[in-house]
Amino acid sequence: MAEGEEEAVSNKQVILKHYVAGYLKESDMEFKNTNIKLNVPEGSNIVVLKNLYLSCDPYMRTRMRKLEGSYIESFTPGEPITGYGVAKVLESGDSKFKKGDLVWGMTGWEEYSVATPTQHTLFKIHDKDVPLSYYTGILGMPGMTAYVGFYEVCSPKKGETVFVSAASGAVGQLVGQFAKMFGCYVVGSAGTKEKVDLLKSKFGFDEAFNYNEEQDLDAALKRYFPDGIDIYFENVGGKMLDAVLLNMKLHGRIAVCGMISQYNLENTEGVHNLFNLIVKRIRMEGFLVFDYYHLYPKYLEMIIPQIKAGSVVYVEDVAEGLENAPNALVGLFSGRNVGKQVVVVSRE
Numbered sequence: 252m253a254e255g256e257e258e259a260v261s262n263k264q265v266i267l268k269h270y271v272a273g274y275l276k277e278s279d280m281e282f283k284n285t286n287i288k289l290n291v292p293e294g295s296n297i298v299v300l301k302n303l304y305l306s307c308d309p310y311m312r313t314r315m316r317k318l319e320g321s322y323i324e325s326f327t328p329g330e331p332i333t334g335y336g337v338a339k340v341l342e343s344g345d346s347k348f349k350k351g352d353l354v355w356g357m358t359g360w361e362e363y364s365v366a367t368p369t370q371h372t373l374f375k376i377h378d379k380d381v382p383l384s385y386y387t388g389i390l391g392m393p394g395m396t397a398y399v400g401f402y403e404v405c406s407p408k409k410g411e412t413v414f415v416s417a418a419s420g421a422v423g424q425l426v427g428q429f430a431k432m433f434g435c436y437v438v439g440s441a442g443t444k445e446k447v448d449l450l451k452s453k454f455g456f457d458e459a460f461n462y463n464e465e466q467d468l469d470a471a472l473k474r475y476f477p478d479g480i481d482i483y484f485e486n487v488g489g490k491m492l493d494a495v496l497l498n499m500k501l502h503g504r505i506a507v508c509g510m511i512s513q514y515n516l517e518n519t520e521g522v523h524n525l526f527n528l529i530v531k532r533i534r535m536e537g538f539l540v541f542d543y544y545h546l547y548p549k550y551l552e553m554i555i556p557q558i559k560a561g562s563v564v565y566v567e568d569v570a571e572g573l574e575n576a577p578n579a580l581v582g583l584f585s586g587r588n589v590g591k592q593v594v595v596v597s598r599e
Contacts, residue, residue, distance in 0.1 A: 259286035264331040265360035265576050271315040274515045275584060279315070280332070280577040287363050291344040298348050298373070300338035300364045303599075305573075306387035307580045307592035308334060308421070312514040322539055332360040336596075337376070337386045348375065355386035360576055362596060374547065381558055388421050388591035389554065389565040392540055396508060397425035398550045399543040401433075404506040404536050405482045409434035412476055414495065417486035418459065419446040419566075421591035422508060426484045427456050428563050435482070438475045440491070442586040449589065453564060468494035479503070488513045489520040496524035499533050507537040515584055566590030 264283045271279045289299050310323070311334055318325045326332055336358040340348050345368050348354065356373035358364045366373060376386055388394060400422070401407060413430040415423045418439025427450065430437045438458045439450045450459035458475050465471040472480070472494055479500035485492060488510025499505070513519045528535055557563040568588040570579040576594045583592055 259288050260363070261285075262287040262361055262363045263573055264362075265573065266330065267315060267326045267328050267332055269328050270317055270325070271312075272517060275312055275315065275581050277577045277581055280580075282574070283331075287365070289341050289363065291342045295344040296367065297344050298340050298354075298366050298368060299342040300354070300358055300366055301341050302336050302338045302358055302362060302364060302596045303353075304337040304384045304387050305358075305360060305576060305594040305596060306335040306391065306393075307576070307583055307588075307594060308392070309509055309511045309514060309583055311580065312584065322541075333357055334360065335387055335392050337383050337391075338364065348373070352376075353379065353383065355391050360573070362573065372541075372544070378551070378555055381555065384567060384569070384593050384595075385558070385565065387593050388567065389425060389558065389563070390551070393421035393591065394425060394554060395543065395547060395550055396540045397422045397429060398554070399540060399546060400484060400506045400508050400538060401426050401429045401482075403543065403546075404538050405484070405504050407433050407435060407482060411435050411481035412479070412500075413437045413482045413484070414472070414476065414480045415439045415456075415484045415486070416462075416491050416495075417441070417509075417511060418450050418456065419454075419590065420486065420588075423484070423486055424450075424454050424566060424590065425563070427454050430482070431455050431457075432562075440487075446586075446589060449566065453566065462491065469497050472498040482506070484508060485510070487511055489522075493522050493524050496522070496527040496533075499527060499531050501531050503531060503533045505533060505535040507535060511584065568592050570594045572596075 262285050266281050266283045268281050314326045337355045340352040353376040354373045413435045415426050417423045419441045427437050427439050437456050439456045440462045441447050447459045447461050450456040480498050481500050483495045483505045485507045486509045489512040568590045573596050579592050
């Protein structure tokens with residue numbers, strides 16, 4: 252090896268084997284060992300990252316099929332999966348980042364990644380008095396999603412009624428807490444008794460119900476919202492959205508964040524009650540968090556003091572080791588996780 256040349260190190264990766272039809276399985280992913288040099292070529296603006304925490308997010312499933320005209324690109328079969336994560340900068344050719352910095356943003360499902368800060372939207376982590384893993388959740392993309400979805404898209408008013416589906420997940424648990432702090436009446440739905448109990452005891456929801464125990468979602472919503480719903484934070488889609496449309500108030504607002512019930516379906520379910528949008532003058536708006544990252548500093552000013560004071564709580568479901576990442580991702584779609592699903596690659 253020539254003097255000054257960096258020795259390559261082993262880099263374990265999670266690879267997408269092929270485009271996925273139907274329900275995601277662990278066997279749709281595989282592990283690959285490659286070698287990587289941890290140096291930055293002269294004149295390059297790339298950064299070399301050691302990945303610490305990876306985020307499992309439902310939208311990743313949509314990237315496992317061939318997409319056309321989408322807001323995001325498909326994963327490339329044979330290449331590592333990418334997603335949000337927390338990492339340490341090992342070497343940097345970008346003046347905004349230096350060796351030893353901690354960052355969050357888009358990274359690879361691998362031990363080490365090479366990233367371009369502008370392309371991968373890397374944010375430097377300044378406050379280290381909170382758990383680093385929080386930057387995959389409450390202090391990262393899911394937290395921003397809850398913040399802009401509730402405050403910016405839903406335009407809440409004190410005293411309004413709010414319904415959150417998939418309410419114990421990474422985004423839903425925060426939306427419910429934000430709504431309670433704002434002075435709203437909040438009900439959440441989840442898929443197990445454990446999660447329903449968590450919504451009421453930990454996150455302070457006024458009420459919660461297990462959608463798996465409800466034969467008639469319309470009747471369930473009428474039970475909890477006899478006068479109707481002002482705000483629906485949509486994470487599920489399908490039959491849940493159809494039932495909600497029957498129960499919205501005049502001039503209600505629906506923030507469409509995700510539709511996790513549809514991501515594994517080849518033929519998505521139809522929604523039959525859309526005429527209610529007209530009759531009740533409902534505003535239903537989809538949104539992407541990328542459009543609101545300019546508000547991130549404002550969000551941090553609001554949320555970090557609340558985390559430190561304990562007035563906002565956050566629950567994580569932690570999988571240890573990159574080898575458990577495929578299992579953790581698959582588990583999202585059966586509701587196996589309780590709280591934000593995080594994968595620990597390395598703690599240092």
